[in-house]
Amino acid sequence: MFTGIIEAVGTVLGVKAYGKGYELKVDSSLDLSGEKVGDSIAVDGVCLTVTSIDKGVFSVIASQETLSRSTLSLCRPGQKVNIERALRLFDRLGGHIVLGHVDTMGQIKEKTRTGESTGIKVTFDKRFAKYVIEKGSVAIDGISLTINSVEDSVIEVNIIPHTAVSTSLTLKRPGDSVNIEFDILGKYVESLLGHGKDKRLEDLLKKQGMM
Template sequence: MFTGIVEELGSVTAIEEQSDAVRLTVEGRVVSTDAALGDSIAVNGCCLTVSTRGDGTFTADVMKMTLDKTSLGALAVGHRVNLERACTPQTRLGGHIVQGHVDTTGTILDRSPGEHWDLVEIALPEQIRRYVVLHGSITVDGISLTVAELRDESFVVSLIPETLARTTLGFKQPGDPVNLEADIIAKHVERLIQK
């Protein structure tokens, strides 16, 4: 489990293509300092398992299903990524409950810079629309954000200077894909009501 509070911006240092997967190596000095084999690290909101660790880097195996369902398949060496270690029982839950199980991808539609923050509009795919509510939480590329405006087929988030400086949303532009994870509590409530 994660909180959606990005610990650092890392960068992809190697991608090893395999027949039905890739081995992704990421530089992230903060998140790799105490990483052990088998630990979970969220990369742009995708929960990945540490398979090897180097000096300031870690490697994870990413299967085809994850590559197809998320934006990780579009990564290239040098790309920046949001990184967060899995939380512990002592961790402050500064964002919201994030599983690292990406539901789908969306596309940045518009970006409006302000004096103190940016407004970013993101396409909201049909499959998760029912889980997204005004002023509710959504995870975008592993970042816990509040829905500032909800439209028929999109939503808007307001990014403060800290988020702009510390995450990939500081430089992503219209047309760029982002990973989306809806609030797990909404999914559980729906399931309970269906029964």
């Protein structure tokens, strides 16, 4: 499990075929002395298992399924990626609960500078619209962000200066693809309501003006 608070921007050193997937070698610029083979690490929001570690450099395997759902299929040597190590017990949950299970790829539609911040509009598959609410949370390339507005299958998020310098998202341009993971809490609520067996939760949400 992760928080969506990026620890470092790493550099992809190598990409090679591994069965039907890829093996990625990444320079994280982090002190990985406390990590070990078998630990989880998120690369651009994708939870992967570490297969080797050498100081700040690590390797991971991305399966065919992972490649089909994420931008890791587009990775090339020299590319910058967001890195976050798995949450440890008693760590602070500074962002929101991120599993590292990317739902779909989105596309940057527009970037707008507003003062010192940057507004980014991202299009996504409308099948996932039921998980999106204004002021809710979303992980884009592993970054925990607040949804400022929703219009059909387009969400807008705001990138503050700290996020801009601490992540790789500002390197992306309109037309570029990004990984999207929708809030797991929204998925569970939708699952409960979708089964229609217990109306108490639905009634409560309506009473609170949340539906």
